[in-house]
Amino acid sequence: MNSRLTLWWSRLAAMTVKELLQLFRDGFLMFAIVFLFTADIYMTRNVRLELNHATVVVHDADHSAASRELIYRFRPPYFQLGGEIQDSREGQALLDQGQALAVLDIPPYFQRDLQSGRPTDVQVLVDTSNTVLGTLAASYSGQIIGRYGFEAALARMGASEASLDTVPMIQDQHRVWYNPNQNDAWFIPISELLTVITVMAIMLPAAAAVREKERGTIEQLLVSPLTPALILLPKVISMTLVILAGTAISLFLVLVPVFGVPIKGSLPLFFAVTTLYTVATSGLGLYIATLSRNLAQAAMLAIFILMPMVFLSGAWTPPEAMPAGLRETMYLSPLYYFIEMGYGILLKGAGLDVLWDSLLGLTLLGVGIFGIGVRRFRRQFG
Amino acid sequence: MNLARIAALAHKEWREIVRDRLFLALAFVVPAALMLVFGYGLSLDVEHIPFAVVDHDRSALSRDYTHRFIDSRYFDYRGHVKSERELDPLLADSRIRFAIVVPPKFEENLMAGRPAAVQSLIDGTFPFRASTSKAYVIAINAAFNGELLAAYISRRFGVAPERAAALAQPVRVQLRYLYNQELKSTWSIATALVMLVLMVAPPFLTALGVVREKESGSIYNIYASTVTRGEFLAGKLLPYVGISIVNSLILWALATGLFGVPFKGDPLFFFLSSVIYVTCTTGIGLLASLIVRTQVAAMMLTVVMTIIPSVLYSGLLVPIASMDPQGQFEAHLFPAMYFTDIALGSFLKGVGLEQLWGKALALAIYAAVLWLISFALFHKRPRT
Numbered sequence: 001m002n003s004r005l006t007l008w009w010s011r012l013a014a015m016t017v018k019e020l021l022q023l024f025r026d027g028f029l030m031f032a033i034v035f036l037f038t039a040d041i042y043m044t045r046n047v048r049l050e051l052n053h054a055t056v057v058v059h060d061a062d063h064s065a066a067s068r069e070l071i072y073r074f075r076p077p078y079f080q081l082g083g084e085i086q087d088s089r090e091g092q093a094l095l096d097q098g099q100a101l102a103v104l105d106i107p108p109y110f111q112r113d114l115q116s117g118r119p120t121d122v123q124v125l126v127d128t129s130n131t132v133l134g135t136l137a138a139s140y141s142g143q144i145i146g147r148y149g150f151e152a153a154l155a156r157m158g159a160s161e162a163s164l165d166t167v168p169m170i171q172d173q174h175r176v177w178y179n180p181n182q183n184d185a186w187f188i189p190i191s192e193l194l195t196v197i198t199v200m201a202i203m204l205p206a207a208a209a210v211r212e213k214e215r216g217t218i219e220q221l222l223v224s225p226l227t228p229a230l231i232l233l234p235k236v237i238s239m240t241l242v243i244l245a246g247t248a249i250s251l252f253l254v255l256v257p258v259f260g261v262p263i264k265g266s267l268p269l270f271f272a273v274t275t276l277y278t279v280a281t282s283g284l285g286l287y288i289a290t291l292s293r294n295l296a297q298a299a300m301l302a303i304f305i306l307m308p309m310v311f312l313s314g315a316w317t318p319p320e321a322m323p324a325g326l327r328e329t330m331y332l333s334p335l336y337y338f339i340e341m342g343y344g345i346l347l348k349g350a351g352l353d354v355l356w357d358s359l360l361g362l363t364l365l366g367v368g369i370f371g372i373g374v375r376r377f378r379r380q381f382g
Numbered sequence: 383m384n385l386a387r388i389a390a391l392a393h394k395e396w397r398e399i400v401r402d403r404l405f406l407a408l409a410f411v412v413p414a415a416l417m418l419v420f421g422y423g424l425s426l427d428v429e430h431i432p433f434a435v436v437d438h439d440r441s442a443l444s445r446d447y448t449h450r451f452i453d454s455r456y457f458d459y460r461g462h463v464k465s466e467r468e469l470d471p472l473l474a475d476s477r478i479r480f481a482i483v484v485p486p487k488f489e490e491n492l493m494a495g496r497p498a499a500v501q502s503l504i505d506g507t508f509p510f511r512a513s514t515s516k517a518y519v520i521a522i523n524a525a526f527n528g529e530l531l532a533a534y535i536s537r538r539f540g541v542a543p544e545r546a547a548a549l550a551q552p553v554r555v556q557l558r559y560l561y562n563q564e565l566k567s568t569w570s571i572a573t574a575l576v577m578l579v580l581m582v583a584p585p586f587l588t589a590l591g592v593v594r595e596k597e598s599g600s601i602y603n604i605y606a607s608t609v610t611r612g613e614f615l616a617g618k619l620l621p622y623v624g625i626s627i628v629n630s631l632i633l634w635a636l637a638t639g640l641f642g643v644p645f646k647g648d649p650l651f652f653f654l655s656s657v658i659y660v661t662c663t664t665g666i667g668l669l670a671s672l673i674v675r676t677q678v679a680a681m682m683l684t685v686v687m688t689i690i691p692s693v694l695y696s697g698l699l700v701p702i703a704s705m706d707p708q709g710q711f712e713a714h715l716f717p718a719m720y721f722t723d724i725a726l727g728s729f730l731k732g733v734g735l736e737q738l739w740g741k742a743l744a745l746a747i748y749a750a751v752l753w754l755i756s757f758a759l760f761h762k763r764p765r766t
Binding site for chain 1: 392404405408409411414415416419420422423424427428471473474475476492495496499500501502503504507508514515516517518519520521524527528530535539544548549550551553554555556557558559560561562563566567570573582583586587589591594624673674675677678679681682683684685686687690691693694698709712723726727730731733738762
């Protein structure tokens with residue numbers, strides 16, 4: 001009995017080494033893997049989800065001190081002034097060409113009305129063809145103009161900013177948690193890393209298995225004394241090892257030194273969760289492998305499964321932003337649990353006491369997915 | 383270039399595609415399915431932000447104030463808690479993303495003409511949503527402050543409430559939204575999806591085309607034949623470009639028919655731009671296929687060259703205008719960005735060749751450069 005167990009282990013080890021060798025000897029593949037885990041994540045450092053230097057052009061029909069004062073409040077970082085225009089047609093043309101994001105239109109007699117206490121209307125035209133930018137630009141310009149009006153009203157009553165203590169008003173004190181500067185520089189690379197892990201965990205095992213079918217080497221494996229488990233497990237183990245190594249490289253060479261991501265939680269827990277996730281997701285890869293006869297099919301099937309998983313998992317939008325029907329299907333995506341735990345451990349410093357339900361969800365789902373993948377695999381390769 | 387030979391090669395490639403039933407089906411099903419799933423599922427509207435309230439004052443005014451959040455469609459009320467300490471686990475577990483803390487003596491201070499500090503705690507994990515949430519809070523506070531100030535003015539100076547309201551808000555803002563008046567993010571997303579799907583699906587179709595022949599050895603038939611390099615590449619690419627053009631029409635139909643996106647621009651211009659764009663994206667797949675020796679490597683290289691840049695550098699989730707110069711430079715290296723502008727311009731803005739010729743030209747140059755690189759990299763007498 002004991003010798004059979006040793007034999008089993010040595011076969012497993014030999015097959016795992018074979019898979020790893022096959023991977024390492026493919027120069028371009030190694031390049032792509034290393035690139036995805038390092039350079040690709042490094043490239044996200046330029047990406048911001050915040051309004052940044054959006055161009056505002058101004059049509060100023062008043063040319064007074066008051067209108068100038070208002071115009072100069074459209075400043076970086078959110079806005080930058082793109083110059084003055086003579087009529088609204090010119091503004092429309094600039095918006096059409098995408099040269100400006102908003103047009104600020106100040107009416108004649110703006111200053112006179114302001115001083116005499118008559119209400120006056122300032123118009124802002126916003127390009128909302130991209131709703132994310134459009135909404136932000138609209139809300140920020142609304143804030144700037146509202147604030148200006150508020151101060152003008154206080155000034156008329158003889159109260160200045162300094163004597164605000166005598167006016168009843170709510171003073172906002174915002175505190176942003178976990179990411180105090182609302183640093184995209186933390187959010188984006190982490191979601192990128194989780195995406196890369198997902199891509200690899202599906203594509204590498206799928207490719208490793210389909211390749212054997214396509215090239216006919218599966219025949220050799222079938223006549224060997226290997227059981228289906230011994231064909232399948234080494235593929236999963238070797239790919240998981242590669243992904244874990246890539247994750248470690250990415251974490252310690254890119255995320256921490258370049259982006260300054262704080263690792264608030266436990267690292268062993270993070271890697272344990274990553275292992276669980278990778279193994280669970282590789283079940284999907286094995287499932288794809290059993291459906292397809294060649295890699296071209298496998299590749300199409302892989303993006304068919306990958307893209308919805310990545311986009312609808314919360315990597316880019318949190319669950320509460322999903323429409324009602326789809327929110328429930330998110331619970332079927334292993335990436336959803338992985339993201340909850342990934343952000344939780346790295347940024348929030350959460351431990352198992354908070355994350356146990358996500359871990360349970362991932363485990364159950366993982367057992368399910370992996371089980372189905374293995375079952376189909378055994379039937380085909382057994 | 384011998385057209386008959388190109389046609390023969392394209393025919394051979396086409397037969398290979400058609401005989402692989404599953405692949406042929408996936409070539410058309412995958413783009414349409416991605417469009418459907420994302421069109422319905424991907425929402426960038428910041429609504430239903432789950433939040434909790436800590437009310438240390440429990441007065442009529444504090445109830446009035448917190449109800450502005452509870453009644454807002456942007457926030458989902460999840461209950462009151464007793465103290466700030468109880469908020470920690472809720473935020474850590476993502477049960478709430480926002481909390482508002484009303485201090486003691488809130489009503490007393492405001493009624494006595496003194497300011498009161500209200501604290502809002504926001505989960506910053508999703509920065510775009512955090513800044514939008516903050517903007518909502520500021521807007522609600524500004525409205526509340528305006529009313530407080532108007533009431534104060536009317537009490538202190540003895541003017542009528544309407545006059546006091548005008549005095550408190552001397553400048554009114556009229557916001558006009560162009561191109562997408564109702565701020566439907568579906569319109570933006572469905573338009574950008576045409577770009578995204580055509581960036582991802584065609585390269586994956588093409589990516590294995592050449593390397594498959596290298597792996598199976600059938601490429602030696604080509605090496606030994608009279609077919610020239612250019613003819614081989616053109617024949618390889620044509621069927622995939624054809625499939626992708628059909629897909630671009632299907633995506634267009636889904637965007638306008640199913641998601642109700644208006645198409646205001648020039649159909650012919652948009653069609654021609656789409657043809658150039660899919661030539662670019664299939665070209666990327668072809669290039670990946672030429673560089674590598676194994677199919678797995680071609681797949682991963684295609685991921686590197688398509689999925690990642692199309693997400694980051696296309697303007698779908700991340701506006702290009704808000705990147706720093708280096709990021710903008712990197713964005714200009716990928717074709718996705720130009721086509722996003724063309725798609726948004728054609729669908730929503732109703733502009734055509736006159737405004738967008740520069741972007742179309744950039745795509746054409748991109749396609750030409752890809753073609754030249756592929757041509758230079760493909761040899762009928764490989765060194766190994």
